Amino acid sequence: MEIVLALAIGTLVASGVWLVLRPRTFQVIVGLCLLSYGVNLFIFSMGRLRVAAPPILPKGETIDPSLYTDPIPQALVLTAIVISFATTALFLVVLLAAQGFTGTDHIDGKERDQ
Amino acid sequence: MATETLLLLLLVLPFVGGLVVAMMRRSARRAVVAVAACVMAASAMLLLVFWPQLSDGGVVHDHHAWLPRQGINLTLRLDGLAFIFGLMVTGIGFLVVIYARYYLSSKESMPRFFSLLLLFAGAMNGMLLSGNIITLVIFWEMTSIVSFLLIGFWRTNGAARDGARMALTVTGTGGLCLLGSMLMVGYVADSYDLEKVLAAGPQLREHPLYLPALILFLIGCFTKSAQFPFHFWLPNAMSAPTPVSAYLHSATMVKMGVFLLIRFSPVFGGTAEWFNIVAGIGLLTLILGAVVALFRHDLKGLLAYSTISHLGLITALIGIGSPAAIVAAIFHVMNHALFKASLFMAAGIVDHETGTRDIRKLSGLARAMPVTATLAAISCAAMAGVPLLNGFLSKEMFFAETSEWHRGTLFDDSMPYLAVVGSAFSVAYSLRFLISVFFGTPSQDLPKAPHEPTPWMRRPAGILAILCLVVGIFPALTVGPALAVAARSVLGELPEYSLAIWHGINVPLIMSVIAIAVGIAIYGLFHRSITLGPEGPPVLWRVRGARAYDAVMVAGTWRFPRRMMRMLGTPHLQPQLRLLMLLGAGAAAWAVWGTERIWLGPPESAVDPIFAIMWLVGGGCAIAAAWKAKYHRFTALVFLGGAGIITCISFVWLSAPDLAVTQLLVEIVTTVLLLLGLRWLPRRRQEVPGEHHFKAKLRRRVDLVVAVICGAGVALLSYVVMTTPSGNVASDWFLQHAYSEGGGTNVVNVILVDFRGFDTFGEMAVLAIVGLTVFALLRRFRPAIESNELTAQQRIQNAYDDAADGRERGDTVRDYLMVPSVIMHWMFPVVILLAAELFFRGHDLPGGGFAAGVALAIAFLLQYLAADVTWVEDRLRILPVRWIGTGLLVSAFVGMGSWLFGYPFMTAHSQYVHVPLVGEVPAATALLFDLGVFLLVVGAVVLMQIAIAHQSLRWSRARDKAAGGSE
Structure with a gap:
């Protein structure tokens, strides 16, 4: 399982980075989304993988932590999902506004001189 | 009510008042003034409540924990010195409020002005009451900020904005230096508590950090109190409304520097460095300010340089540092506040009623405004140090100190002569202020026909002038007790001094007579040529501190950064992002480089074929999205959604239902928002020009390598972590x-x-x-x-x-x-x-x-x-x-x-x-x-x-x- 997820993270990050380095705003925004998937999974993987472990505690019993998933990376990723959503939305609007002002979708606001 | 609570009230009251005033309507002018005046008066009353406790030499404390672990607390501490300064802040503040009510025109925003004035009074009180040296610096900086807003009150006026910015830059920098010094002092004294710091004087003077702490401290005090070479901001701050000049730039804020010098003289003082720097700079500023003041044609400019000069006198006294000198310094602070605030008000009245502040245009105003002229005459005499007025008494004490104190150096021996020179010029510019403006033939071509102002506009100045007289005639009865309490709070015990007017014919009296005679001679001989000459003393008028400041600012904030931008910067985003990615990858590689664990491969859990197939699709989607994002945006969006869904399923698979729910919902919103946004993107031409150029291809290759490095690195890292047993407490x-x-x-x-x-x-x-x-x-x-x-x-x-x-x-x-x-x-x-x-x-x-x-x-x-x-x-x-x-x-x-x-x-x-x-x-x-x-x-x-x-x-x-x- 670990090798599959590691490769998946690697693929997401590589695609994301490549797109983030592209000159068109839409490419960058898609790249940021991919990058955020990769990074979220990466943070999540720091808690080790557990298949079919209960995420919910029983009420009022003594708890053996080794039986449950690691909640801290999950809480961090939940925050990260929210923030990456906010960033994407903001970037989308900046993209639209910038394009309205400059008339181009190049990230520098003007086409590159060759 | 406990007196400690009253202390907190004293601190909070002006701030609350400021907020209340700020929220009042612009049209409620009377109410605004009433609130402001009441707050000032109530603060002054509150201070007086503490007098019985302080008169026995007591100190009032109040302690509130703020950041106890860092030793930074809201400790309030009121002693005699803070009492006297606080009385000036609130008392003169009250008079200035009344004066400003008539000075400001009906078009100006009263709430803004008075709320700032109250905030300033609050910051001043906070500074005076601080029993913790860090909160002291905070309030100190707060006064700089409010002063910036007040100088720039007429924000449409370019000169006001420049003056405000200059004042903020200079005093703000000084405040940072002061903070640095206080941190060092706190480190040496092992506490930020003022009492402990005051007791740690001997320790500090032995410490290697003494000199750096002293220099930073002095920069802080000298910038605030406009001492040479930082004096230039004060004349430029004269573009402020006159009530602000009267309040901040004569009576209160500029006194903070000398207040702190007095306060810390038991800690820093008594060394040769202290004597040479503080007394030296003080005397230099005294003479320089007095000479320049004589040559200014602007009424407020003259008063500004005169303030610089008098602050120099006080600084010199503190530098001399003997107990009697400290008493004289405190006394002169009070006297100067009385006569200078009154003079600023008079200058404001002249400006208000005639439309100009140019001494060359003004003449013979005494006929049109006799009362104002009388008030100005009293205050001017106090400024010049004429007998029977308060300025004379403290100046006598200054002369006595310069002539009595001897360390035997050349500088020390020349001190009395320098003092006389400074005083002579002080007499000369006082005469120029008074005679050129109020006497002689009445001037004709003034912008407005001069007449007396409304009585309530000149009454505040009148009260101050009368106080100058009363203090000058009955010093021991009026300020004697307060001065004694203040001096005792600094020195511990009271030195020998006498507040009498007549001590018999002695050295100080002879020095006074010489100074007055020479001053009258200077004025009589040169006043015509001064009027015709440039605005500044011969030769020196070309040297402007403000110009040097401008040059430094232009070089530091414009030329140098631009050059660095040209050398190191790029306007393109791509190279910056590429560098960022490489730095990130490099930093990660550096962190794990050489650790053996990176190659350890403990057994991993069995691969579920369905999971593997799922990610084959997910990875494919990601790559396809990257591939298609340039020309086929909608397709790329679909693929992006695919990768997102697979991520979502992985969360479910790996026991994180919360993440799955959130990811799914966010996925929906993101996709729809992006879909809505697609409509507004430009139609993509099939071919972007220059796409097949060698440079463009090379760029893509490089980016591909960067992307693969980043992806492989993250994959490796996560694999290693996942296969390492966890131990998360x-x-x-x-x-x-x-x-x-x-x-x-x-x-x-x-x-x-x-x-x-x-x-x-x-x-x-x-x-x-x-x-x-x-x-x-x-x-x-x-x-x-x-x-x-x-x-x-x-x-x-x-x-x-x-x-x-x-x-x-x-x-x-x-x-x-x-x-x-x-x-x-x-x-x-x-x-x-x-x-x-x-x-x-x-x-x-x-x-x-x-x-x-x-x-x-x-x-x-x-x-x-x-x-x-x-x-x-x-x-x-x-x-x-x-x-x-x-x-x-x-x-x-x-x-x-x-x-x-x-x-x-x-x-x-x-x-x-x-x-x-x-x-x-x-x-x-x-x-x-x-x-x-x-x-x-x-x-x-x-x-x-x-x-x-x-x-x-x-x-x-x-x-x-x-x-x-x-x-």
């Missing part, structure tokens, strides 16, 4: 305490809304800011012209509608997706129910405020999909900005609620409540907090939707209008 703690202390069984949710509630609060703020920013950006949005036309689909539909019989334009759109749109309309309540379910179960089962909020937002999103924008906007009953605000407030108040029960911010309380029909509901305060999250998320997401979706409506309207106009 922090998570175990959360698991064990989630139910017993957080009252919830969903640990992730409990962490977010309870254990780490403050982080979540910050996150909410981010979301709110993004929502508002999106809204603000799109309000002024103008899409590119090429997207401002009907889309191909709309044209085809319209053509079809036009061609077919019995159809009107828009029928096709209306019938489009008929069945799904009905379903979507009917789904609205169902989705709301789902959101409620997600919200209530959040504490115990996967869900929570965030997921519920996004779900409710999706309910609105569906309506946008089902019908057109007009339909939705007609029926939208939600005010997103209010939801955002309410959400933030609810969460903040829930967090603050724990204060009521004596717990720290955001301590949660939990229990279960039985609700009929619904059953057991966790009623933790965390649930209320989550309610805030829910409200905010709904507001922010719906706001973004409205902002983006509304664009199409706006443009179709604009288009219709354009089409209607052309037909």
Whole structure:
């Protein structure tokens, strides 16, 4: 399982980075989304993988932590999902506004001189 | 009431008053002035309440913990020295308020002026009362900021803005130096408490940090008290309204530097460095200020340099440092505040009633304004040091000190002569101020016909002038006791001094006589040539401190940064991002380089073939999205969604249902928002010019390598971590305490809304800011012209509608997706129910405020999909900005609620409540907090939707209008 997820993270990050380095705003925004998937999974993987472990505690019993998933990376990723959503939305609007002002979708606001 | 509480009241009162005044209406001029005057007067009364305690040599303390672990507390401490300064701040403040009421014209904003004035008084009181040297610096800087706002009160005036900026830069820099010094002093004394610091003098003077701490301290004091070479900001600050000059730049703020010098003279003083630097700079400033003042043609400019000169005199006294010199310094601070504030007011009256402050134009005003002239004459005499006035007494003491104190150096021996020279010029410029303006033939061509001001405008100046006289004639009766208390609070015990007017014929008296005689001679011989000459003494007028300051500022904030930008910067984003990625990869590689664990491969769990196939698809989607994003945006968006769904399923697979729910909901909103945005992007030409150039190809190759390096690195890192056994103690703690202390069984949710509630609060703020920013950006949005036309689909539909019989334009759109749109309309309540379910179960089962909020937002999103924008906007009953605000407030108040029960911010309380029909509901305060999250998320997401979706409506309207106009 670990090798599959590691490769998946690697693929997401590589695609994301490549797109983030592209000159068109839409490419960058898609790249940021991919990058955020990769990074979220990466943070999540720091808690080790557990298949079919209960995420919910029983009420009022003594708890053996080794039986449950690691909640801290999950809480961090939940925050990260929210923030990456906010960033994407903001970037989308900046993209639209910038394009309205400059008339181009190049990230520098003007086409590159060759 | 306990006196300690009164001390806190004294500190808080001006700030509260300032806030109250700031919120009053502009038209309520009388009320504004009344509040301001009452606050000043009440503060002065409050101070007087402490007199009985202080007169016995006592010190009043009040302690409030603020950052106890760092040793930074709100310690209030009132002693005799602070008492005298505080009385000047509040007393003169009261007079200035009355004066300003008549000085400001009806067009000016009274609330703004008086609230700033009160805030300034508050900051001054805070500085004087601080018993902790760090809070002292904070209040010190606060006065710099308020002073900036007050100097620039006439914000349309360029000179006022420049003067304000210069004052802020100089005094603010000084404040930073002071902070540095105080940190060093605190380090040596091992405490930031003023009492301990004052007791640590011997320690500090032995310490190697003494000299750096002393120099930084002196820079702080000298910048604030306008000592050479930092004096130039004060004349430039004269573009402030005159009440501000009278208050800040003569009586109070500029005295802070000397206040601190007096306060710390037991700590820093008594060394050769202290004597040479402080007395040297003081005497130099005394002479320089007096000489320049004589040559200024602007009334306020003359007074500004005179202030510099008198501050130099006080600094010199503190530098001399003998007990009697300290007494003289404190005495002169009081005297100077009285006569200089009165003179500034007189200058303001002259300016106000004649329309000019140019000494060359003014003449013979005594005939038109006899009362003002009399007041000015008294104050001028005090400034010149004429007998029977207060200025004479302290100047005598100064002369006595310069002639008596001897260290035997050349500088020391020349001191009395220098003092006489400075005083002679002081007499000369006082004469120039008085005689040139008020005597001689009345001037004719003034902008306004001069006349006496309204009585209440000159009364404050009159009170101050009378005080000059009273203090000058009965010093021991009037200021004697207060001076003694102040001196004792600094020195510990009282030195031998006498406040009598007549000491017999002695050295100081002879020096005074010489100074007055020489001053009269200078004025008589040179006043004509001064009037005709340039604004400044011969030769020296070309040297301007302000010009040097400007040169430094231009070089430092304009030329140098621009050169660095040219050398190191790039206007292109791509190279910057590439560098960022490489740095990130490099930093990670550096961190793990050489650790052996990176190559250890403990056994991993068996690969589930379905999981592997799933990620084959997911990875494929990611690569395809990267491949297609340039020319086929919609395709790329679909692939992006595919990668997102696979991520989502992975979360479910790996026991993280909360993440899966949230990811899925966010995925939906993101995709729809991006879809809405696609409409406004330019049509992509099939071929971007220059795409096959060698440089472009090379760039892509390099980027590909960078991307592969980053991806491989992250993959390797995560693989190594995942195959390393975990030993996470922090998570175990959360698991064990989630139910017993957080009252919830969903640990992730409990962490977010309870254990780490403050982080979540910050996150909410981010979301709110993004929502508002999106809204603000799109309000002024103008899409590119090429997207401002009907889309191909709309044209085809319209053509079809036009061609077919019995159809009107828009029928096709209306019938489009008929069945799904009905379903979507009917789904609205169902989705709301789902959101409620997600919200209530959040504490115990996967869900929570965030997921519920996004779900409710999706309910609105569906309506946008089902019908057109007009339909939705007609029926939208939600005010997103209010939801955002309410959400933030609810969460903040829930967090603050724990204060009521004596717990720290955001301590949660939990229990279960039985609700009929619904059953057991966790009623933790965390649930209320989550309610805030829910409200905010709904507001922010719906706001973004409205902002983006509304664009199409706006443009179709604009288009219709354009089409209607052309037909």
